[in-house]
Amino acid sequence: MTSTDLHLPEGATANAQYAVDIDPKLAGWTHSSLRVVELAPGGSHTFTTGDSEWIVLPLQGGCTVQIETASTEKGEFQLLGRESVFADVSDFAYVPRDARVQIASGAGGRFALAGAKCERRLPARYGPAPEVPVEQRGSGNCARQVRGFAAADSFDCDRLIAVEVITPGGNWSSYPPHKHDEHRPGEESELEEIYYFEIDGPNGFGYQRVFPSRAGGCDVLAEVRSGDTVLVPDGWHGPSIAQPGHDMYYLNVMAGPGETREWRICFHPDHTETTGGYR
Numbered sequence: 001m002t003s004t005d006l007h008l009p010e011g012a013t014a015n016a017q018y019a020v021d022i023d024p025k026l027a028g029w030t031h032s033s034l035r036v037v038e039l040a041p042g043g044s045h046t047f048t049t050g051d052s053e054w055i056v057l058p059l060q061g062g063c064t065v066q067i068e069t070a071s072t073e074k075g076e077f078q079l080l081g082r083e084s085v086f087a088d089v090s091d092f093a094y095v096p097r098d099a100r101v102q103i104a105s106g107a108g109g110r111f112a113l114a115g116a117k118c119e120r121r122l123p124a125r126y127g128p129a130p131e132v133p134v135e136q137r138g139s140g141n142c143a144r145q146v147r148g149f150a151a152a153d154s155f156d157c158d159r160l161i162a163v164e165v166i167t168p169g170g171n172w173s174s175y176p177p178h179k180h181d182e183h184r185p186g187e188e189s190e191l192e193e194i195y196y197f198e199i200d201g202p203n204g205f206g207y208q209r210v211f212p213s214r215a216g217g218c219d220v221l222a223e224v225r226s227g228d229t230v231l232v233p234d235g236w237h238g239p240s241i242a243q244p245g246h247d248m249y250y251l252n253v254m255a256g257p258g259e260t261r262e263w264r265i266c267f268h269p270d271h272t273e274t275t276g277g278y279r
Contacts, residue, residue, distance in 0.1 A: 005028075005231070006210060006218055006220045006222070006230055006231045006232070007208075007220055007222035007224070007228065007229075007230050008022070008228065008229045008230070008231070009225070009227075009228050010225060010226065010227030010228055011227070013026065013229075017035075017037065017045065017047075018035045018036060018037055019036045019037070019038050019110070019227065020034060020035060020036035020196065020227070020229060021035050022034045022035070022194060022229060022231070024117065024192075027192065027194070027231050027233065028233065029192040029233050030117065030192070030256075030257060031116050031117045031159055031192055031255035031256055031257065032115070032116055032191075032192040032193065032194055032253050032254060032255045032256075033052060033113075033114075033115035033116065033117075033194075033253070034112065034113070034114055034115070034194045034196055034229065034251075034253050035112070035113040035115070036059070036110060036111070036112050036113070036196070036227075037103065037110070037111050037113065038109075038110050038111075039061075039063070039103070039104075039105045039108050039109055039110075039111070040108050041105070041106065041107055041108040042105075042106060042108070043104070043105060043108060044102055044103060044104035044105070045102070045103045045104075046100065046101065046102045046103075047100075047101055047113075048099070048100050048101070049095055049096065049097050049098060049099045049100075049101060049115075050097065050098070051097055051098075051117050051118070052097055052115040052116055052117050052118060053094070053095070053096055053097050053115065053116055053118045053122065053157055053158055053159065053160055054094075054095045054101070054113050054114065054115040054160075055092050055093065055094050055095075055112075055113070055114045055115075055127075055149075055150055055157075055160065055162060056079065056092060056093045056095065056101070056103060056111060056112075056113060057090060057092045057111065057112040057113075057114060057149070057162075057251070058079050058080075058081030058082060058090045058091075058092070058109060058110075058111055058112075059082075059084075059085050059090075059109070059110045059111060059112050059198070060081070060082065060083065060084050060085070060109050060110045061081050061082075061105055061107055061108055061109015061110065061111070062078075062079050062080050062081030062082075062105065062107065062109065063079050063081065063103050063104060063105040063109060063111060064076065064077070064078055064079070064102075064103070064104045064105070065077045065079060065093040065095065065101065065102070065103055066101070066102045066104070067093075067095050067096075067099050067100070067101050067124045068099065068100045068101075069096070069098060069099045069100070070098065073124075075124040077093040077124075077126045079091050079092065079093060080129070081109060084198075085164065085166075085198050085249040085251075086166065086198075086200050086247055086249060088129070089129045089132045089134060089147050089149065089164075090129055090132075090149075091126065091127055091128050091129040092126075092127040092149055092150075093124070093125070093126055093127065094122070094124060094125045094126075094127065094150075094155070094157065095124055096121045096122050096123065096124055097118055097121050098121060099124070112196065112251060114150070114160060114162045114251070114253040115160065115253075116157070116158070116159040116160035116161075116253075116254075116255030117159065117255070118157075118158035118159040118160070118255075119158060119159075120158040122156065122157065122158060127149060127150075127155060132147055132148065132149045132154075133147070133148040133149075133151065133154050134146070134147050134148075135148065138173070138175075141170060141171050141172060142171060142172050142173070142175055143168065143171060144165055144166060144167045144168065144171060144173040145165065145166040146163060146164070146165050147163060147164040147165070147166075148163045149162065149163065149164065150162040150163070151163050151263070152261055152262050152263045157261065158261065159255040159256070159261060160253070160254075160255055161191070161252075161253075161254040161255065161261065161263055162251065162252060162253050162254065163251075163252050164249065164250070164251050164252075165240075165249070165250050165252070166247060166248070166249055167206075167240060167241075167242040167247065167248040167249075167250075168242065168247055169200075169242050169243060169244050169245045169246045169247050169248075170242060170243070170244035170245070171241075171242055172238075172239040172240065172241050172242075173238075173239065173240045173242075173248075174208075174237060174238035174239055174240040175238045175239040175240075175271075176238065176267050176268055176271035177209070177211070177236040177237060177238040177239070177267070177268040177271055178236065178237065178238060178265040178266060178267050178268065179213045179234070179235060179236050179237065179265065179266050179268075180193070180254075180256075180263070180264065180265045180266070181213060181214075181233070181234035181235065182266075183257075183258055184264075184266075186264070187264060187266065188264050188265065188266045189256060189258055189262050189263060189264040189265075190256045190257060190258055191254040191255065191256040191258075191263065192231075192232070192233055192254065192255060192256055193231075193232040193237070193252060193253065193254045194229055194230075194231060194232070194251075194252070194253040194254075195208060195224075195229060195230040195231075195232065195240070195250045195251070195252060196228075196229050196250060196251040196253070197224045197225070197226065197227070197228045197229070197230075197248065197249065197250050198226045198227070198248075198249040198250075199224075199225055199226050199242075199243070199246050199247075199248055199249070200246050200247040200248070200249070201245070201246045201247075204225070204226070204243055204245075204246030204248075205223050205224065205225050205243050205246070206223075206224050206225075206240060206241055206242045206243055206246075206248040207221065207222065207223055207224065207239075207240070207241040208220070208221075208222045208224050208230045208237075208240050208241075209221050209237065209238060209239060209240075210230065210232055210235045210236070210237045211235055211236050211237075212235050212236070213234060213235045213236050214234070214235075217234050217235045218232065218233060218234055218235040219235070236268050
């Protein structure tokens with residue numbers, strides 16, 4: 001892949017249904033997907049989950065999520081949502097593969113659909129905001145907040161792993177540089193990853209680095225703005241750097257071919273973990 005393939009600016013994958021629409025075919029991999037749907041007041045959107053599991057995550061606003069399956073199973077979840085990704089954590093809904101889903105919003109809003117191709121069909125579930133693990137990670141100019149709403153150890157999915165990170169203006173996150181592009185049992189997982197960014201305030205930006213872990217591997221240094229995505233099929237990734245005065249949000253969506261759903265990473269040997277960890 002070239003750097004142009006990896007950095008997808010706002011609107012690059014937009015279509016009549018989605019502001020962001022990244023599936024395995026577009027990304028050139030096998031599992032991870034991300035969509036962002038924008039609804040006007042009173043608007044709705046219907047989709048079928050196909051061979052993937054999905055999490056409906058409000059980025060701004062609240063919605064109703066209705067789920068139907070071929071076995072006549074039905075479910076409905078009211079998501080309170082939030083004013084913005086910088087305001088707080090959000091509740092969310094997990095929807096299984098082989099289902100029909102409708103998202104409707106009286107006030108309108110913007111909603112992320114984080115997905116992964118999967119084998120098992122798990123039950124639809126509601127994820128309450130108070131149960132989302134929130135961790136203050138790192139220190140100094142590497143301090144950031146990690147919201148593990150669908151981390152491997154906090155919420156049950158078949159393949160999907162997803163977390164949110166808030167990086168204060170001027171700080172670094174996703175550091176030290178790390179990778180997860182090899183299957184090494186007990187040490188490293190093979191995971192495809194999508195970064196979706198939003199920057200607080202007008203004209204804000206950040207930077208994202210991805211560099212090779214093998215000959216011919218991915219290499220990009222991208223200036224990112226609200227609505228941008230960066231694909232990480234392989235390679236060392238980090239840091240993610242926020243412009244001073246502008247907090248940076250990113251949503252990480254990950255999945256891979258491993259038999260076990262786990263997030264195991266390898267740190268770059270030229271860096272240490274003295275800054276307080278990863279993400």
